[in-house]
Structure formats: C-alpha cells, structure tokens
Amino acid sequence: MSERSLPIDEAELLAPGAEHYRAYVGPPARYDYLSLSQVGLLSAFGLKDTDYVLDFGCGSLRAGRMLIPFLREGRYFGIEPHHWLIEDGINYELGSDATTLKKPQFSYNDDFDCSIFNVPFDFIMAQSIVTHAGPAMAETLFNSAAKAIKHNGVFLLSYKRGSENTPLPAEGWSYPNNIEYAPKVMLSLLEDAGFTAIEIPWFHPGAQWIAASLDPKRLPNKEDMAILTGNPMQNR
Numbered sequence: 338m339s340e341r342s343l344p345i346d347e348a349e350l351l352a353p354g355a356e357h358y359r360a361y362v363g364p365p366a367r368y369d370y371l372s373l374s375q376v377g378l379l380s381a382f383g384l385k386d387t388d389y390v391l392d393f394g395c396g397s398l399r400a401g402r403m404l405i406p407f408l409r410e411g412r413y414f415g416i417e418p419h420h421w422l423i424e425d426g427i428n429y430e431l432g433s434d435a436t437t438l439k440k441p442q443f444s445y446n447d448d449f450d451c452s453i454f455n456v457p458f459d460f461i462m463a464q465s466i467v468t469h470a471g472p473a474m475a476e477t478l479f480n481s482a483a484k485a486i487k488h489n490g491v492f493l494l495s496y497k498r499g500s501e502n503t504p505l506p507a508e509g510w511s512y513p514n515n516i517e518y519a520p521k522v523m524l525s526l527l528e529d530a531g532f533t534a535i536e537i538p539w540f541h542p543g544a545q546w547i548a549a550s551l552d553p554k555r556l557p558n559k560e561d562m563a564i565l566t567g568n569p570m571q572n573r
Contacts, residue, residue: 341425354513358397358425363465367542368399375400375464376407378539378546381565382491388412388459391451391485393478394466398426401441405431411440414454418447449478451485458486463494468515468544471508472526479530489552492532496523498545515543523547538566 340348340356351360359365379390386409395401395415405413417423423443427436444453449470451461461482467475482492499517506516520536527534527549534549535556550556557565 341421352513358422358429361419361422362396362399364543370542371464372399372403374539374541375462376403378493379404379460379462381539382460382493382548384460386412389456390414391416391454391456391458391461393451393461393463393482395423395443396426397422398431400462400464402426402430405435405439405441408439410438411442413439413441414456414458415441415443416446416451416453417443418445420445449474449481451478451481454485456485457490459490461486461490461492463492465495465544467494467518467523468497469510469512471506471510471516472522473508474510475523475526476530479527479532483530483532483551486551489555490550491555492527492549494547494549495541495544496547497543498523498536520545538562 340351343357345359348357348359349365351357351365353364354361357365359368386407388408389412390404390408392401392404392413392415395417401413401415415423427433442454446453463478466478470478486492497515497517499519501519501521503517503519505522506518524534531551532549533553533556534547537546537548537557539546548556
C-alpha cells in the first residue's frame, strides 16, 4: 500500500513531508489541532461568513475543510502548487458536495502570487509558508499580499522564530526542513511591503504567529492581546 492511500490512523505515524495528504503538510498528528487553531485565530480577529479569505499554501485543506462550509458561496480561495493535496483534501475530508455548493476557487501557481484571483481579501492566511521560504520568496509573498488585501484586512502568518542574532536564511525553498528568521528581519520584511506587523501570543506548537495589516488600527491592542494569550488549545 502506498503512503498516499494509508488510513488516517496509520498516516499519523508518518514523518512530516511524507506522501500522504495529512503528513505532507506537517506533523500528521497535528492536522486536527492546526485546523481548529487557524479557524480560531481568524475568529479572534472577527471572521464573518461574508469575508473573502485567501488560504495561501492551502495544502490538503487543513483549514479549508472548516472554512469552506462556513463561508458564503465563492468566498474561499486557496493557492497550492500540489494539485493532489487539494484533490485528496476534497475526497477524504471535505466532500465534493461542499465544493459544488460553496464554489471555492483554487490556483496551482508557485509564484507566491496572491493577486491571481483579482479579489480584495479581508483575510490572507499563510500558515507555515515562510517557515520554508528564503528572504526573496518571503519578500515576494509580502508584496503580493499587500496588493491583494483590503486596507483594513488582516494578514496572518506563522514563522520559525530565531534569536536576534540568527543569520539571514539561504535563498530558495526548504521543505520539509524549517528555516529561522530573526524577529527584526521578519518584521522588517513585512514593513518594507507596507504592513504594520506585530507578533501575537496565539499559541503555535512549532512557530510564532504574526498579524499584519495596512491599517495599524486593525491590529490588537493590549486588551486584545490578553484575549489571544488565553487560547485554551495550547493546553491540549
């Protein structure tokens, strides 16, 4: 039996990056947790079913399997260069009826292009993308996101947080290996693209979340930060 066709219980024993839709996108035992965590984070920032959401690097619809049924028709957009991941996510998690009803749109481009849909987004999420992307790729993504997001939209991304002395990562794509960024470098790349960006205390088992917006008023204040710190899923 190939890795791709393994039952979920057996797939949870695979290493990250293995050719199973739950393992290729990260530790398979975290698949369910990160589904809930991403949707919870969007909800904490005020997600409504009328919002337009871009799931950048949507993979096998780890978050999409929950967002697509929740959002109104034509409001979910996903970018993923590996067609088979979306296919398996639909076949084994979401179901084709949901795609018929809600009409999500997908692009398989690998150019870090958020503007492919020509839609102004309320939210762009890039979970575990810059954890594998060198500086030039990250810069391309951030500039593209800045052009595709509404002025008061929110860009949520995770990155592997190094120390202030972490050297600049090598260029190119590193997968399944992670790469680290010094916080000042990551925030500077976002600011160069026009974003105001802050680290937020929403728990992630292997990375650090950042919230960014073209409108600084859209970002959390101290009271909001306290609410984000209270994420109950970190105790799981």
